[in-house]
Amino acid sequence: MVNRSDIHNIIVAGKSGAGKQPRIDVLVNEFGLTQLSTGNIFREYVGAFDASGFKGDLEGFFDEINDTFIKDEYIEKAIREQLPDLEHIRPVLLGLKAKYFMNLGRFVPDRTTNELFSEYFSKGGYKGFVLDGYPRTPEQAQFLLDLCSGNDTGMDLIVVVNNSDKLIIDRTIGRRICPSCKKVYHVEFKPSADGIHCDECGTELVQRSDDTVERIQMRLVEFYDKVIPALDVLEKTGIPVVTVEGNLEVFTEENVRRSVMEQIEPLLE
Ligand code: AMP
Numbered sequence: 001m002v003n004r005s006d007i008h009n010i011i012v013a014g015k016s017g018a019g020k021q022p023r024i025d026v027l028v029n030e031f032g033l034t035q036l037s038t039g040n041i042f043r044e045y046v047g048a049f050d051a052s053g054f055k056g057d058l059e060g061f062f063d064e065i066n067d068t069f070i071k072d073e074y075i076e077k078a079i080r081e082q083l084p085d086l087e088h089i090r091p092v093l094l095g096l097k098a099k100y101f102m103n104l105g106r107f108v109p110d111r112t113t114n115e116l117f118s119e120y121f122s123k124g125g126y127k128g129f130v131l132d133g134y135p136r137t138p139e140q141a142q143f144l145l146d147l148c149s150g151n152d153t154g155m156d157l158i159v160v161v162n163n164s165d166k167l168i169i170d171r172t173i174g175r176r177i178c179p180s181c182k183k184v185y186h187v188e189f190k191p192s193a194d195g196i197h198c199d200e201c202g203t204e205l206v207q208r209s210d211d212t213v214e215r216i217q218m219r220l221v222e223f224y225d226k227v228i229p230a231l232d233v234l235e236k237t238g239i240p241v242v243t244v245e246g247n248l249e250v251f252t253e254e255n256v257r258r259s260v261m262e263q264i265e266p267l268l269e
Helices: 021-029 038-052 073-082 089-104 110-123 138-150 167-174 213-236 252-267
Strands: 009-014 035-039 130-133 156-164 174-177 184-188 241-245
Touching: 009 021, 009 138, 009 213, 021 035, 021 130, 021 252, 035 038, 035 110, 038 089, 038 110, 038 130, 073 089, 089 110, 110 138, 138 213, 156 213, 156 252, 167 174, 167 213, 241 252
Parallel strands: 009 130, 009 156, 035 130, 156 241
Antiparallel strands: 174 184
């Protein structure tokens, strides 16, 4: 049994498109936590890269034989040649690397992901987060456990959002996101009021460039190959795991809240 006030960090896991966001919203409200999403962080850096106006063939920077990027200094040199007045190169460099993998529907390598994650996790004092989309590999899971034990914190709960591959494909194709405040909609299941703009901030909604059938299938393969083993690593340390249904017959805020809390409440004192 866990005391409600002892829940400092929660991991939310599930296939990309399983319906994690509405469950995360519930956890953020119920436990007073902040969402920390590696996918959103990467998208922000990709935004910085796109905004820089750099034009070039991203594949040219990746060494397929050794499965790694060429040295940062060479990539930076190429960026500087095109954009001599660029003020901050790091976000553009990170965005370039993230974009290369996201475009392929592949995971960003562990080293880059862990580095970025720990930067954001430490900014919040290692406490008070709902982790979304991290950890996604056994190496990331181990990195997280080490980071927590080195900073006197831990993961108190894992919430797995469950959904079938077929439904995920149908849902993801219709997903729309607000590029500004990151709110997530669906053309059929959760449209915005006018179907075009974000209800919260009025920005025009967009489809994620990685929300195509081919990319979704790639991400499902990554889930079975890497995320499931990552969850095993965490579960073995005794972190409690609950599974919540990602597909509800009647999708209302209250139904989502209840479906999440019904699973968690038996664990609470
Ligand atoms: P998401 O929005 O969580 O589906 O993430 C979008 C993309 O960002 C993924 O398909 C990956 O390319 C990348 N990404 C996000 N989180 C991670 C992670 N923990 N490890 C590796 N790549 C990630």
